[in-house]
Amino acid sequence: MDKDVNIFSMRIREWHSYHWLVKIVPDNYIFAKAAKFIKDRKTLTQDKLEELEKMIMDSTKAQAIIDAAKISMAMDISIVDLMNIELFAERVVKVSEYRKKLSTYLHNKMDCAALNLQSLNCDQVDARLISHAGSLTNLAKYPASTVQILGAEKDLFIALETRLNTPKYGLLYHSSFIGRAGLKNKAYCGVWLDFEAASEGAFEII
DSSP states (O other), rough: HHOOOOOOOOHHHHHHHHHHHHHHEEEEEEEHHHHHHHHHHOOOOOOOOHHHHHHOHHHHHHHHHHHHHHHHOOOOOOOOHHHHHHHHHHHHHHHHHHHHHHHHHHHHHHHHHOOOHHHHOOHHHHHHHHHHHHHHHHHHHSOOOHHHHHHHHHHHHHHHHHTTOOOOOOOGGGSSSHHHSOOHHHHHHHHHHHHHHHHHHHHHHH
């Protein structure tokens, strides 16, 4: 779903850049809403500032967008192109809002099912671990060494066949702990996280 949002947003930015280069709004969701609201830059006037502020949630950026529309020398855009941009923007907005609902649903489920495990990683990483293991009970039975390579089984088999280094982590690579760790400490952090994930998973079923 994140991949779809990023691809569609990139397409909207590419289309809209020929008409009016808007790099003021980096967030894909807000950019899609702004593109759908603005449409043709010629119709963007100071009267729409208040509504644009509510949408972007930043008065400085909203004013910067209106100022940029006045001085922009970008090419004009056809009605057909505007319609396609609006359709794509609407799709990005809907998918982004649906993703937020799913994220809230997943967070509530993890609160009920795996609160201890949730304290280690984000909801998405924990959910992938449980899904990959088959159930929370199966995950709790795994040793730390197995938790470490969950999601990297293919790389492990390739490494064993070619006698290369085995993967240090699988799904846990997306954990914020490993992301924040320095290059030298990533492996140590991964081992610690494997042990903690296995321990917390065992606590969940006790």
